[in-house]
Amino acid sequence: MEQPNAVKLVEICRVAPKSSRQDLLSLPLTYFDSLWLRFSPVQRLYFYEFTPPSPADSILAYLKTSLSLTLDHFLPLAGNLTWPQDSARPILSYVQGDTVTLTVAESDADNFNHLSSNSVFVQTKAYHPLVPQLQSSHERAAAIAFQITLFPGRGFAIGTAMHHAILDGKTSNSFVKSWAHACSKLVESGLSVGSDISLPEPLYDRTCIHDPTELGLESFYLNEWLKMDGPNNRSLKLWELKPPPDDxxxxxxxxxxxxxxxxxxxxxxxxxxxxxxxxxxxxxxxxxxxxxxxxxxxxxxxxxxxxxxxxxxxxxxxxxxxxxxxxxxxxxxxxxxxxxxxxxxxxxxxxxxxxxxxxxxxxxxxxxxxxxxxxxxxxxxxxxxxxxxxxxxxxxxxxxxxxxxxxxxxxxxxxxxxxxxxxxxxxxxxxxxxxxxxxxxxxxxxxxxxxxxxxxxxxx
Incomplete structure (x- = not known):
């Protein structure tokens, strides 16, 4: 019989980019982005097994440090999405001091093998306590959020939540793999917090995106959002979709x-x-x-x-x-x-x-x-x-x-x-x-x- 997934909160961390450099502060959304403006976030869950068992404190230290290093290369992701009254488009902005939410939790249930197996049916709701919620309001929305859930003696899970109007699958995957690469280098060589790890740089140039249509896709999509529950509705509150059936x-x-x-x-x-x-x-x-x-x-x-x-x-x-x-x-x-x-x-x-x-x-x-x-x-x-x-x-x-x-x-x-x-x-x-x-x-x-x-x- 599958045990209930009893997950308790350990701490909520605020992770900042390592150097908080300010060479890039804001990015306007393009028509490719604005289509997804209020869609529910994409939540993914990665299970990792302890082989051999590793101290939880060491794992958390490596993950937090490498996340900070990676955010330095993806600075806008530490910011927030807003839609100022004087802006025709929503803007992803980073302000020095902005951080990413990292929740740390621990599971009391001995069900790691069940949850991480491909050969069984898993109750849909069993994964819900393992993924973070992405904060959003009518005025602003976070870009990303993470959760690390420890299964003592078994392994851990990394849950991610990504704002679809900010990242598509390729971009979100690039970020998570960059984070993984930075972490693996820290684990491999024990690099100090101040060490520089080479990571691929994303391209932020919005002029790459042209609208070859005569209809103006950007205005078309944004007007659709503005008139939804409107008029002139600039809400950034993410849609809350119907939860899955209990069975x-x-x-x-x-x-x-x-x-x-x-x-x-x-x-x-x-x-x-x-x-x-x-x-x-x-x-x-x-x-x-x-x-x-x-x-x-x-x-x-x-x-x-x-x-x-x-x-x-x-x-x-x-x-x-x-x-x-x-x-x-x-x-x-x-x-x-x-x-x-x-x-x-x-x-x-x-x-x-x-x-x-x-x-x-x-x-x-x-x-x-x-x-x-x-x-x-x-x-x-x-x-x-x-x-x-x-x-x-x-x-x-x-x-x-x-x-x-x-x-x-x-x-x-x-x-x-x-x-x-x-x-x-x-x-x-x-x-x-x-x-x-x-x-x-x-x-x-x-x-x-x-x-x-x-x-x-x-x-x-």
Whole structure:
């Protein structure tokens, strides 16, 4: 029987950038950022095992010191998001003395192995005490927050909360990996607090982002926010989404490289012109997951099923945006398919084709084509709607390479998907080109999903 996750607060720390340099004080949001202005934060959880056991005080000292060093290279993240009356756009500003909240907690329950295992169903609410809340009000919002939860004699977990209007997946992953790199160097060589650790510098130049559309995406998105619950509503209070049902559970499912190749072969055999279909690992994994979800949740065959995912625009813009650009540079893509077709014998082919057409259409019609059709006032209503699925994360982030000095993570979860109805995608802990998918469902649906997931490969 799973033990309750009894977590007690140890301390709340305020971590400041090491040198508090002031060569960069504020960043205006771009249209890529403003689209996500009040979206709930992305919360991720990294589990690390003690091998061998390490003193908790030593671990906390390394993590706090390296966080301070890393913030020196990502100074705006120690600041706050505001929307001054005299500013047309929200601004991320750092003022000397600003800090990042780091919560330290300890678990009384002997459930580390259960929570960090990929082979079990975990109660959705079990992870909630392990991730931090991101502070926000109508006037301001924090950029990031962290929590370290110690499991004495077992390991620890690092919980992160990232403001989506400030960081996309690539930027947030870059920050966490920089923090991990700095920490691992401290652990490896025992560098003093004043030692300088070389870290990659993010690019803050907002002139990299051009709006090639004639509609003015920046004004379009900001006006949408201003008139929501308005008029002239400059609130920065983050949306509070409906919590998951009490009977929901979460689990991670792995696609090995061989299984992905099996999916590719299954699709190729049924396509008359496979050359013109985008059969990437991402497309195949998302298509298979989509079909299994529709079947497991017994979506009405008469409905249209939707799947949304984001695409990195850095290399697709003209001119291209450097990969180390700080901020959002992604756009959402929505694909649709009739549920009855996804439920049919060729459901996988239908799903892959729909996803493929959406991705290839971006290159053909322009990466921002149709971006003006995203009405923020309608987005909130889409969350947790039957037949709608979205994707969080990417296997290209290689999150299992996030080593703070005590080895690779035992498990990584995107906790926030339990409120958005998304499923997460990441690289596999096992490596070898595999991909992990994290799913949150009511328990009876999860049992059906697990069965369908396994059966699809047993037939081939």
């Amino acid at each position: 929901s559970v979460r689990s991670i499912f792995e696609f090995t490289r061989a299984q992905i190749q099996t999916l590719r072969q299954m699709v190729v055999e049924k396509l008359s012109d496979p050359v013109h279909v985008h059969l990437s690992s991402f497309s195949l994994v998302c298509a298979y997951t989509w079909v299994c979800l529709v079947k497991a949740q017994e979506v009405d065959a008469g409905k249209t099923s939707l799947q949304g995912f984001t695409v990195d625009c850095r290399s697709r813009l003209d001119p291209p945006v450097p990969q180390n650009y700080f901020g959002n540079c992604i756009r959402g893509v929505m694909v649709s398919a009739e549920a009855k077709e996804l439920l049919g014998e060729d459901g996988l082919v239908v799903a892959v084709t729909a996803i493929s057409e959406a991705i290839l259409g971006l290159d053909k019609n322009g990466i921002l084509n149709g971006a003006e059709e995203v009405y923020i006032s309608k987005i909130r209503d889409f969350f947790q709607v039957e037949g709608l699925y979205s994707v969080a994360g990417s296997h290209r982030f290689e999150i299992y390479d996030t080593n703070f000095g005590w080895g690779m993570p035992k498990k990584v979860e995107v906790v926030s998907i339990d409120r958005t109805g998304a499923y997460s995608v990441s690289d596999s802990k096992s490596g070898g080109g595999g991909i992990e998918v994290g799913v949150v469902l009511k328990k009876h649906y999860m049992e059906a999903f697990a069965s369908l997931f396994a059966q699809g490969f047993q037939k081939h």
